[in-house]
Amino acid sequence: MARTALIFGVSGQDGAYLAQFLLSRGYAVHGTSRDSEIASFRNLEILGIRGDVQVHSVALHDFRNIVQVIRQAKPDEIYNLSAQSAVGLSFEQPVETIDSILNGTLNILESIRFLDIDTRFYHASSSESFGDTLDGPASEATAFRPCSPYGVAKSAAHWLVANYRQAYGLFACSGILFNHESPLRPARFVTRKIIRGAIAVAQGRLSKLEMGNLSVARDWGWAPEYVDAMWRMLQQETPDDFVIATGRMHALEDFARMAFERFGLDWRDHVVQDRMQRRPMDIHYSVGNPAKAEARLGWKAKTLLPQIIEHLIEAELASAS
Numbered sequence: 001m002a003r004t005a006l007i008f009g010v011s012g013q014d015g016a017y018l019a020q021f022l023l024s025r026g027y028a029v030h031g032t033s034r035d036s037e038i039a040s041f042r043n044l045e046i047l048g049i050r051g052d053v054q055v056h057s058v059a060l061h062d063f064r065n066i067v068q069v070i071r072q073a074k075p076d077e078i079y080n081l082s083a084q085s086a087v088g089l090s091f092e093q094p095v096e097t098i099d100s101i102l103n104g105t106l107n108i109l110e111s112i113r114f115l116d117i118d119t120r121f122y123h124a125s126s127s128e129s130f131g132d133t134l135d136g137p138a139s140e141a142t143a144f145r146p147c148s149p150y151g152v153a154k155s156a157a158h159w160l161v162a163n164y165r166q167a168y169g170l171f172a173c174s175g176i177l178f179n180h181e182s183p184l185r186p187a188r189f190v191t192r193k194i195i196r197g198a199i200a201v202a203q204g205r206l207s208k209l210e211m212g213n214l215s216v217a218r219d220w221g222w223a224p225e226y227v228d229a230m231w232r233m234l235q236q237e238t239p240d241d242f243v244i245a246t247g248r249m250h251a252l253e254d255f256a257r258m259a260f261e262r263f264g265l266d267w268r269d270h271v272v273q274d275r276m277q278r279r280p281m282d283i284h285y286s287v288g289n290p291a292k293a294e295a296r297l298g299w300k301a302k303t304l305l306p307q308i309i310e311h312l313i314e315a316e317l318a319s320a321s
C-alpha cells in the first residue's frame with residue numbers, strides 16, 4: 001500500500017527535493033508552509049511537482065494546527081525541515097530563530113505523543129551545532145559547541161528529539177547535515193551568491209562582489225543526495241542520529257577561485273570583503289565524518305565540490321536564458 005509522508009517546510013530547498021524523492025517512490029506527499037494561500041512554491045514548480053503535493057497552511061507555534069494537519073494527512077513518516085535556516089540572519093532575529101526552531105520541533109514531538117501514533121519522525125539537525133571542528137571531522141559523538149543563535153536552537157532541538165526518543169519511545173531520528181547546496185538555494189547563501197556574482201562579472205553586469213568572511217572552510221555536499229539519507233534513516237529498524245557529510249573540507253577562497261576560473265577570471269580581482277557582512281561570530285572550519293551513515297545506511301556522498309560548482313553554474317546559466 002502507498003505510504004504517506006508529511007513534510008513540514010516543503011517550500012525550501014530540502015523540502016522540495018525530498019518531496020520529489022518521495023513521490024518517485026510512490027508516496028502520497030503532504031507539505032506545509034506558513035500560509036499556503038500566499039506562499040511561493042517556486043521550488044516545487046521548478047521541479048515540476050507543484051500539483052503532486054497536497055499543501056497545508058501550518059503555523060508551527062500553534063499546537064492545535066499541527067495536531068489537525070497530522071490527523072488529516074495520517075502520515076507514516078513526518079519530516080521536520082521547517083523554520084528559519086539562515087545562520088547570519090539568526091544574529092539579527094535571535095528570538096524568531098530560536099522560537100521557530102525550538103518550539104516548532106517541540107510542538108511536532110508533542111503532537112505525535114498526544115495523538116499516540118507510531119509515525120516515524122525525521123528531524124533536521126545541523127552541523128552548526130558542532131561549531132568549529134578543530135579536532136578533525138565531527139561524528140555523532142562529537143560535543144556541540146554552537147556559535148550562533150541558530151546553532152544554539154538547533155542543538156536544543158536535537159536534544160529534544162533524542163529525549164523524546166528515549167523517554168517516550170518515539171521513532172525519531174536526527175540527521176546532522178553539513179552544508180548541502182543546489183540551484184534551489186536562495187542567493188543569500190554563499191555558494192549561490194558566488195556563482196551568481198561570477199556570472200554577473202563575466203557578463204559585465206558587476207565589477208565587484210562584496211562578501212563577508214572569506215577565511216572559512218566548509219564541507220559542501222549536493223542537496224538532492226542528502227534527502228535520500230533522510231529517508232534511509234526512517235527505514236532503519238531502530239531510530240538513531242547520523243552525520244551526513246562528504247568528509248571533505250574546502251576553503252571558501254577555493255570555491256571562489258574555481259567558480260571565477262570557469263569564466264577565465266581571477267577571483268581576487270573581483271571579490272572584496274565588506275566588514276558589514278561579517279557575522280559577529282563565525283565557524284572557521286567545518287567538516288563531518290559520515291562513516292556511520294555509510295556503514296549503517298549505505299549512504300555516501302557522490303557529488304563533490306568541482307561537480308557541485310559545475311552543476312550550479314549550468315543551472316544558473318540555464319535559468320537566465
Ligand SMILES: Nc1nc2c(ncn2[C@@H]2O[C@H](COP(=O)(O)OP(=O)(O)O[C@H]3O[C@H](CO)[C@@H](O)[C@H](O)[C@@H]3O)[C@@H](O)[C@H]2O)c(=O)[nH]1
Nearest residue numbers: 085087126127177178179188189190191211212213214216
Ligand atoms: N551567506 C553568506 N556567507 C558568507 C559570505 N561571505 C562569507 N560567508 C561565509 O560563508 C560561510 C557559509 O555561509 P552560508 O552559505 O550562509 O551557510 P552556513 O552559515 O554554513 O549555514 C548553512 O549550512 C548549515 C549546515 O548545513 C545549515 O544548517 C544552515 O541552515 C545553512 O544552510 C559562513 O562562514 C559565512 O560567514 C556572504 O557574503 N554571504
